Every structure is written in C-alpha cells, then in structure tokens.
Amino acid sequence: MKRRNFLKKIGFAAGAPIAFQGVPLKLLGAHQEIQNLAAQSTNDRVLIILQLHGGNDGLNTIIPISNYDEYYSRRANIAIPYKVGNRTLIPLDSTVASEEQVGLHPDMHDFKRLYDSGKAAVFQGVSYEKNNGSHFRGRDIWFMGGDADDYFSSGWIGRYLGKEYEPLTYPSDFPTEEMPDPLALEMGNDVSLLFHQEGNIPTSISLGSNPTNLANLIDQLEGFTDDGIDPRGNPPAFLNNSPYGQEMNWILGLEDKSETYIKRLAEIYESASGTSVTYPETYPFNAPQGAKSNPLTNQLKLVARLLAGGVKTKVFLVKMGGFDTHASQVEDYDPTMGVHSALLYHISSAMSAFQKDLRSRGLEDRVLTMSMSEFGRRVGSNGSYGSDHGTGGPVMMFGLGVKPGIYGTVPDVSQSNVGMQFDYRQIYANILHEWMGVERSVIANDIFFRDFIEGPNPDGGNYEPMDLIKEVILGENEYLKKNYRMESVYPNPASNYTQAKIFVNNYQDVSVQLINVRGNIVAQTQRRVAPGEHTFSFTLDTLSPGFYFIKAKSEMLDDTKRLIIRK
Missing domain, CATH: 2.60.40.1930 (Macroglobulin (MG2) domain)
Structure with a gap:
C-alpha cells in the first residue's frame, strides 16, 4: 500500500485529542516534518479562529436599530428590548449614519469597550451562495474554503501551508531542526477539515491534563510487548523492508515525533509565567447550569501562555458550542437572559481578558482573532422561545491590528433569512493578504481558486479590497480618541x-x-x-x-x- 493511500484510508479516525492544561488540543502534523514549515514564515503574526459551534443567532448579537420595530415584530418573544428596562441593547457606534445603526446584546459590554478602544469590528451578512443551513456540511464549507457544491479534501489553511512553503514538500523534505513547534493547534475533541492538506492529515494523540507532568508521563509510557518478542514496540525483523514493515515504521515514527512535540510544548508552557489578568469564570446572571461556565477562558489562557513562552504556532482554532438554539434560547420571562445571553457574555468577557493578557505580555500587536459560525438563524423566531437554522450572520474580529468599524449594512429583516453581503472567503482572503502577508495570486489561484480580494466574481458582483488591517503601533489609540x-x-x-x-x-x-x-x-x-x-x-x-x-x-x-x- 502506498503511503498516500494509507493516509487517505485512515481518514479522520486517526485524530485523538491531547489534553493540555485541561484543554483538548489537536496538533497539525504532530511529527516535525510539517512543523518545520513554520520556520519559513515571513512574520510573527498569529491568527486565531473562534468557532461558534451550532449557528449563532446574529440578530440578537448585532441588533438592527434603524429597523428595530420590524425586527421586534418578527421575533417578539426573543427580541432584545430597546430603551425599555435596565437591560436594553447597547448602541454600538453613534457616529455612523442613522440607517446603519446597530446595537449589541446587553451582556456584551466588554465587546463595546473593545470596539471603542479600536480593537473590534463587525461584519454583517457573512455567508456563501446556496447556504443550506446544515451543521455538518456548513462547517466543512467554512473550513474547506469552497462553494456549496465543492467537496475539497483539504482546508483553506492547509492549502495555504502547501503553497506558502514551496518548493519544500511535506513530508519528504522534512524534518529539520529549525522549527520545533507545531504550525497550528486546534482546541477540542473533533478533528476539523481546516488544517487538512491534500494527501495529509492532522495527527493527534491523547494525554493527561496536567501540563507540568506531560514530559514525565511520556517518559513513563511503556512500549508494546508481545510475549517478549517486541519489548520496545518495534516490529519483528521479518517485516523489515516489507510494505507492512514500512507502514509500521512510519506509525512508530509518528509516535517518536509526537513525544518530541509534547515535551517541547511542556517546556514552552513551563517557561512562561501564569497570567496576571483575571479571566471570567461564570455568567453572573440566570442561565441553565451547563451554560454558566465560560468555555473560552482556559483555551485563551493556554494560547496566551504558549505565545508568551515563545511558541511559533501560526494558527489556533478555539471553540465553543451551544449555539443551536431551537428552543429556550431566552428565558420566557426575560429575553435578555438565558443560554444565548450567557454565550455572548462568555465571548465578549473572555476576549476582553485575552486582549489584556496579550497586552501585559507584550504580544497584543501580533494576534488577530476572528469568529465563524456555520450559519446564522432565521429572522423570525419560533414558538419555543428559540430560532431555527438560517443563512447569513455576523463575523466578529478582535485585535489591536483590526480596523474597527461596522462593515456592511443593517440586514433586511422583512425577509426570512439574513441576506449575504460578504462571502466568508472574502474576509478570509483579505486577512491572509493583509495580516499573514500571502500574495494575492496565491490566494486566488491556490487557496480559494478565485480572487476574493479584488476583481470580478464569477457569480456576479465585484469583491473590492476591504482594507481590514491597520498599522499596529502600541501606545496609540486614535479610534478611542475619536469616539x-x-x-x-x-x-x-x-x-x-x-x-x-x-x-x-x-x-x-x-x-x-x-x-x-x-x-x-x-x-x-x-x-x-x-x-x-x-x-x-x-x-x-x-x-x-x-x-x-x-x-x-x-x-x-x-x-x-x-x-x-x-x-
């Protein structure tokens, strides 16, 4: 069996989580061959993708003010109140035109502070053509970077890696000793398509949760024993040079490289100090018990500490679930309370703490975070105090490098679904170009297979440069002074x-x-x-x-x- 075929037949079952500081991680290429790709990166900037699993209700996240009455009439049982009571929507930016006014959920005060400090932006109506509102298919589309009719076996980050570091090819030209760290880390128990490369697969292992004991735990592991014939886990000699022996050597090689990686990760973690910033732990108001704890806190703490320790990882995927809110999205006695309220609080409060943590460590100018969710919810609510699968929704962006603002216009809430204003790849493409420094030709020809930065769109329309990134100068805050x-x-x-x-x-x-x-x-x-x-x-x-x-x-x-x- 050829190794490429072997990889394809393994499929996603090869992935298993590694728990680090209580956070399950997925390692892109646990063996050092793919880790060495990052050594060629032209800058030290980091991209964090925040996945909102389940389909976030964008209309209760970024609330239309200019057509609020119609918004309220379409979802009266879950609509966020405006100028009524103590918990009312938060106007996001009074400096924009009245027809473009939007508000934030009342539990997103920290997002408002980040926005006013020039560290947050909102993109309305992000989707793709023929969005079918499917969880699994939708996530695959956002991760693969294709159209609704495409079935790529690779993710857009994986394709970026494959082209960015030519003429080196993975795995034959690696490893080297210049880059000991993983190129990407994925939090959680699922293996996504995001980092997949054609013919290759993210490979992970599962270990205990205490980072201080990771290296010791590795040292204590014993090899496979087969009646004394194979005390170290090596295949019998008669398999040498056979196809089976070659595949077995390759699998054992992954184990060795994973061991090297885990020890390196533990060293990085231990070399950095714990945070001086207080991260949020629980939602302070009423919500079901399962939604009380902040799922982002440990993930973002871990990312900040690894970066402070000097990890050269370029892309992180952090996750939080619970957004599939068909029923009980809000409490029946108060639409500003409930599961969705807690989730929005968790995002804004954790991201605020994360930005403070990065700043205290001198890292704030290097890190950009952007959210994604497989779809938005429908404009009209249902009778169960919830919202059903929709299409378009907002994307949030965080970081000192983002140009703050409200991109796009207020959605037309007379329709059943939020219309598409931005193809999701348009935002990704501009981030790759402006933040990660990827050439436009590579983005158009090898990553998204069309130009999502400028030029005509084959489906009609024109994708203009979005100019999302500002020059990062620590100590200056012109946006705050403006507002x-x-x-x-x-x-x-x-x-x-x-x-x-x-x-x-x-x-x-x-x-x-x-x-x-x-x-x-x-x-x-x-x-x-x-x-x-x-x-x-x-x-x-x-x-x-x-x-x-x-x-x-x-x-x-x-x-x-x-x-x-x-x-």
Whole structure:
C-alpha cells in the first residue's frame, strides 16, 4: 500500500485529542516534518479562529436599530428590548449614519469597550451562495474554503501551508531542526477539515491534563510487548523492508515525533509565567447550569501562555458550542437572559481578558482573532422561545491590528433569512493578504481558486479590497480618541463663563473638572450622558485670572484642554 493511500484510508479516525492544561488540543502534523514549515514564515503574526459551534443567532448579537420595530415584530418573544428596562441593547457606534445603526446584546459590554478602544469590528451578512443551513456540511464549507457544491479534501489553511512553503514538500523534505513547534493547534475533541492538506492529515494523540507532568508521563509510557518478542514496540525483523514493515515504521515514527512535540510544548508552557489578568469564570446572571461556565477562558489562557513562552504556532482554532438554539434560547420571562445571553457574555468577557493578557505580555500587536459560525438563524423566531437554522450572520474580529468599524449594512429583516453581503472567503482572503502577508495570486489561484480580494466574481458582483488591517503601533489609540473626546472649550480665553463640549459613544458617567495650575480642583460637575455631544458649563466670576485646565473623565474618556481666564 502506498503511503498516500494509507493516509487517505485512515481518514479522520486517526485524530485523538491531547489534553493540555485541561484543554483538548489537536496538533497539525504532530511529527516535525510539517512543523518545520513554520520556520519559513515571513512574520510573527498569529491568527486565531473562534468557532461558534451550532449557528449563532446574529440578530440578537448585532441588533438592527434603524429597523428595530420590524425586527421586534418578527421575533417578539426573543427580541432584545430597546430603551425599555435596565437591560436594553447597547448602541454600538453613534457616529455612523442613522440607517446603519446597530446595537449589541446587553451582556456584551466588554465587546463595546473593545470596539471603542479600536480593537473590534463587525461584519454583517457573512455567508456563501446556496447556504443550506446544515451543521455538518456548513462547517466543512467554512473550513474547506469552497462553494456549496465543492467537496475539497483539504482546508483553506492547509492549502495555504502547501503553497506558502514551496518548493519544500511535506513530508519528504522534512524534518529539520529549525522549527520545533507545531504550525497550528486546534482546541477540542473533533478533528476539523481546516488544517487538512491534500494527501495529509492532522495527527493527534491523547494525554493527561496536567501540563507540568506531560514530559514525565511520556517518559513513563511503556512500549508494546508481545510475549517478549517486541519489548520496545518495534516490529519483528521479518517485516523489515516489507510494505507492512514500512507502514509500521512510519506509525512508530509518528509516535517518536509526537513525544518530541509534547515535551517541547511542556517546556514552552513551563517557561512562561501564569497570567496576571483575571479571566471570567461564570455568567453572573440566570442561565441553565451547563451554560454558566465560560468555555473560552482556559483555551485563551493556554494560547496566551504558549505565545508568551515563545511558541511559533501560526494558527489556533478555539471553540465553543451551544449555539443551536431551537428552543429556550431566552428565558420566557426575560429575553435578555438565558443560554444565548450567557454565550455572548462568555465571548465578549473572555476576549476582553485575552486582549489584556496579550497586552501585559507584550504580544497584543501580533494576534488577530476572528469568529465563524456555520450559519446564522432565521429572522423570525419560533414558538419555543428559540430560532431555527438560517443563512447569513455576523463575523466578529478582535485585535489591536483590526480596523474597527461596522462593515456592511443593517440586514433586511422583512425577509426570512439574513441576506449575504460578504462571502466568508472574502474576509478570509483579505486577512491572509493583509495580516499573514500571502500574495494575492496565491490566494486566488491556490487557496480559494478565485480572487476574493479584488476583481470580478464569477457569480456576479465585484469583491473590492476591504482594507481590514491597520498599522499596529502600541501606545496609540486614535479610534478611542475619536469616539470619546473633548471637542472644545469656548469661550477661551474667558472671563465670566466657559463651556466644555464633549462627545461620547456610549452611556457614560462623565465628570468635568476645572483645575488650577497647582492641581487643585476649583469646580466640578458630573452627570450621566447618552451617546452624542454634551455641554458642561462653568461660572468663572469668582476665579482669579490665569491658566487653568478643564479635564473630562469617564470610563472611556480622559481628555484635558487648557483654559485662560482674563478679567
């Protein structure tokens, strides 16, 4: 049997999880041949794909405000309230046109903070033509990077690896000793198509959960014993040079390389310190017990620590399930509570902690995270306080490198399904080009088999460059200053009074202080404001002439301007 045929016949059954720090992992090429591909990477940037397993309800995640009444009428029993009660949707960006206004679920405050800090973006109506709303087929399509009628045996990341590192071929030209780390890691118990290469397969093993004991556990494993003939797990001599012997040697080689990999992974983990950031553990409100714990916390903690330890892995796949919300998506007494609410809280709170963790480790400029889900939910709700399989849905993106914004327009909720505005590959292609540095010709010809960055689309339309990535400069936050600012102090110079105009992009408790040159607060006013422009006034009659400062402060605002008082 030829090795290539042997690989094809193994199928996905060859994959088994490795549990590391309590998180099951899938290793792309546990043997070092494929690990060495990463040594040729032209940058140290990392891509994390966040899989929302089950089909996320995008309309209760990114909520249309401009056509809210119709949104509410189509799903009254699960619709998120607007300007009613304490738990109302969060307007995402008051600076965009009124017809483009959207809101966030009330448990996504951390996403709002990331967005206002220039570290998050939203893409509406992401799908593919002929989306059939199938879980298994949908996930395969998103992972393989093809059309609804395609049946590729490889994933889009796998094809990227295959072309990026030519003329080296896997496995014949490897291993080398330059790259001891895996090129990709997948969390969870399933082996996805994402990292699959034509003729090759992700190979994994299963081990215990304590990372400090991984290497010791490997050393304690004993080889297969067959009545004393095979004490070390080696095949009998009469099988040497036979097809069966060659295949057996290859399998044993995988074991050896996996052992090398596990020890290396344990060393990387131990070389980095634990996080100083507090990650969320549980949902603080009402939800079924199975939805209370945050499933992303341990996964993201592990990714951050491995990166801090120096792992050269380029792509991570992290996962969370529970999004197939046909029934009891919300609580019957409150549509802002329930399973889906907890899931959205877990995403935004864990990603916020993850960004803080990366920043504290000096890694924030290297990591970009993007979400994906096999489909969205239908516009209309069902009678079971749930939503059924749909087509288009939102993609969220996180990181210091993303250009924040709301991409696309508010969905037409008069239809049964959310219409497609972006082919999912359009976003992937731009990320590959702008973030990972892949040539456009490689993306068009060898990864997606059409140009999803620019040029005509064979199905009609035109895919323009999306320009998703901003230049990463730590310490600068122009987006935050744009959305939370003191616009002016007028009149200035002043004698009797002055007014400070501020702009905020969220509901905020804002304090505005008048401070003298000695740093003493001589006047102060404070109030809660809505998104938009607001005026704070000061009477100056009793103050001496000279230089003063007006300081505006809130959760997201910290701005100061100088004031001159003249009599």
